[in-house]
Amino acid sequence: MLSQKGRYALRALLVLSEHSGERPMMISEIAAQAKVPRKFLEQILLDLKRRGIVRSVRGRQGGYMLGRAPKDITFADVIRQTDGPLALSPCVSATAYHRCADCVDEATCAIRKVLLAARDATAAVLESSNLASTAPLRRPRRAA
Amino acid sequence: MLSQKGRYALRALLVLSEHSGERPMMISEIAAQAKVPRKFLEQILLDLKRRGIVRSVRGRQGGYMLGRAPKDITFADVIRQTDGPLALSPCVSATAYHRCADCVDEATCAIRKVLLAARDATAAVLESSNLASTAPLRRPRRAA
């Protein structure tokens, strides 16, 4: 399961990606639209900023914007930052690999084989889904 | 990531599935072979028992055995019991569905679509992997 933080991050980023204006968007504005507690969102955005997923402008008229094009921000990027590796075990993680402490032989470990397949399957989905592909193309203002 | 408990459970069950004798296997024997702290394993096996994944015999000469054929115990069964749902969000869980508290419209939620695809991909792997398919067919006693 994703943490609450992870779900908040995804929601906030979708809000940001739909806000196509040139001006950055204030934290409180994002918080309101994404329904995320303001102070908590502050932390989350800082995290995402460290990964380059968002950029910020300080001072008056400041705020946040996406760090790159929506199509270049995958769900995997976001989830890895907020919730850690996609893998079910460190020994099959692409981004945070480390050998299990009590592993006898990684090459023949039956568990590892399955968890590796699971990771690959999950990653295939999350790395091919991005903020652009999932957002509604354009929200109609009224009933068509 | 799986919890330590989840990894322990998988290891213990693989040990049990390779122990093809008719007699049940004692907790301490399983613990030694699977390298799991004895008392912790006790709790884990009780959990697995509630799900019918293992059965037990009490008293002298007692111990644990698989609750059904190894091929009928999937990784998904085990992980769901020890670590909870495979899904990344309750709203896409097959076994523990519930609507997100602040969800506006589940049918059009962009996040949900992706998480649902991720769950399906993960479940496909973990539900088709079982204790029999992954265990070495027969461990050679010595170098062949």
Place this chain on the structure above:
DNA sequence: CGAATCCCGATTTGTTCTATCGAAATTTCC
């Protein structure tokens, strides 16, 4: 300067994870 806004460290509160302890219940064996 002063107001608006992001930045950052600390703290709080509650929950989960990992592991252990001690004793009760059950069964076998003599």
Place this chain on the structure above:
DNA sequence: GGAAATTTCGATAGAACAAATCGGGATTCG
């Protein structure tokens, strides 16, 4: 019938983590 072996169960402890908040520092605009 009693002793020994074994599972069962409730309680506990400490560490780590999650969710959220607080208060003030740093930066920029007007």
